[in-house]
Amino acid sequence: QVPLVQSGAEVKKPGASVKISCKASGNTFTTYYMHWVRQAPGQGLEWMGIINPSGGSTSYAQRFQGRVTMTRDTPTSTFYLELSSLRSEDTALYYCARSENYFTGWFDPWGQGTLVTVSS
Amino acid sequence: QSVLTQPPSVSGAPGQRVTISCTGSSTNIGTGYDVHWYQQLPGTAPKLLIYTNNNRPSGVPDRFSGSKSGTSASLAITGLQAEDEADYYCQSYDSTGSEVFGGGTKLTVL
Numbered sequence: 001q002v003p004l005v006q007s008g009a010e011v012k013k014p015g016a017s018v019k020i021s022c023k024a025s026g027n028t029f030t031t032y033y034m035h036w037v038r039q040a041p042g043q044g045l046e047w048m049g050i051i052n053p054s055g056g057s058t059s060y061a062q063r064f065q066g067r068v069t070m071t072r073d074t075p076t077s078t079f080y081l082e083l084s085s086l087r088s089e090d091t092a093l094y095y096c097a098r099s100e101n102y103f104t105g106w107f108d109p110w111g112q113g114t115l116v117t118v119s120s
Numbered sequence: 121q122s123v124l125t126q127p128p129s130v131s132g133a134p135g136q137r138v139t140i141s142c143t144g145s146s147t148n149i150g151t152g153y154d155v156h157w158y159q160q161l162p163g164t165a166p167k168l169l170i171y172t173n174n175n176r177p178s179g180v181p182d183r184f185s186g187s188k189s190g191t192s193a194s195l196a197i198t199g200l201q202a203e204d205e206a207d208y209y210c211q212s213y214d215s216t217g218s219e220v221f222g223g224g225t226k227l228t229v230l
Contacts, residue, residue, distance in 0.1 A: 035219065044122060045158075045166065045209055047219040061218050095165055104213040106156040108168040108177065 001025045004096055004111035011117045017084040020114045022096030029077040030054045033099050035107055036070060036081045038092040048094075051079060052102065059103075086118045123148060124210055126222035132200045133230045140225045142193040142210030148220060150191035153213040157186055157195045160207040160224075169208070170195060197227070205229045 007021040022034065036048040049060035051070040058070045069082040079096055094114045097107035125143040132138040142155060149155060157170040168177050170186035173193065183199045193212075197204055210222040 037221075044224040045211075045221040047221065050219075059217065062216075097166075103219065104153055106154075106168055106171040107158075107166075107211070108171070110165040110167070113165050 002112075003109045004098065006094075006096060006111040006114045009115040009117070011119065012086050014087055014118055014120055016086050016118075017082060018086060018116050019080055019082040020094055020116070022079040022081070022111050024077045024079070024098070029074060031100075033102055033105075034070075034072070034079045035097045035099060036068075037095045037097055037107070037110075039095070039113075040089070040092040043092075046092075048081070050099075050102065053079070083116075086116075088118050090116065091118045092116060122223040123214055123218075123220035124212060124222035126208075126210060126225045128223070129226045129228065131228040131230055132197075134200055134202065136200045137196065137198045138200060138227065139197075140195045140208050140210075140227070142195070142212075142222050144191050144193075144212060144220075146191065147216060148191075148212045148214040149188065149193060151215055153215075155186065155188050155193035156211045157184075158209045158211065160209065162206070166209060200229055202229050 005023045010018050012018050030053045035050045038046050051058045053072050067084050071080045096111040099105040130138050154172045158166040159169045160166045173188040174186045185196045187194050208225045214220045
């Protein structure tokens with residue numbers, strides 16, 4: 001059973017929003033925190049934020065404040081990332097990644113990634 | 121520009137030893153926050169390689185090791201193999217309230 005399964009690729013126009021999902025398997029939904037990390041084509045990893053599945057509290061990277069929303073649906077063990085006001089620079093692979101600690105911990109495992117393409 | 125600095129590329133012949141540095145500052149590694157390392161093979165998601173500075177998850181060969189000192193950390197790979205060719209990233213926490221990554225290092229096995 002694959003621990004984290006993400007939704008499929010998306011193509012969006014500039015200015016639109018995208019919402020991608022990450023489904024966690026097993027009975028550990030509320031045990032681990034979930035991060036979102038993105039990777040632009042040919043570039044490095046960029047942390048976007050974290051959500052605590054117990055209660056839904058979040059913390060976002062400053063550069064995404066106001067444009068990003070992370071949520072979770074406990075009955076389906078699914079996490080969501082929504083990014084609004086999309087621009088071409090948001091074209092990237094978006095990964096969910098689990099951690100045991102709210103901060104300072106390591107990310108393991110990672111989802112397979114969801115490609116978001118922003119193009120007019 | 122990444123908060124943690126890594127060399128863009130390193131290379132080595134099969135069987136050799138290579139090291140990849142990860143340089144931070146007094147607001148992240150220098151504060152004592154742990155460093156973690158990931159391996160990203162072409163076309164795949166990153167995979168945890170080293171956690172909490174020098175610990176290997178189950179299944180990671182002991183050819184991989186990590187260390188940390190002051191404001192820097194290092195990943196060492198001994199007995200280099202062709203399958204080690206990948207991108208490597210370090211990760212830590214910054215006291216500004218954000219997880220941070222290095223820019224990544226591409227390892228080429230000659």
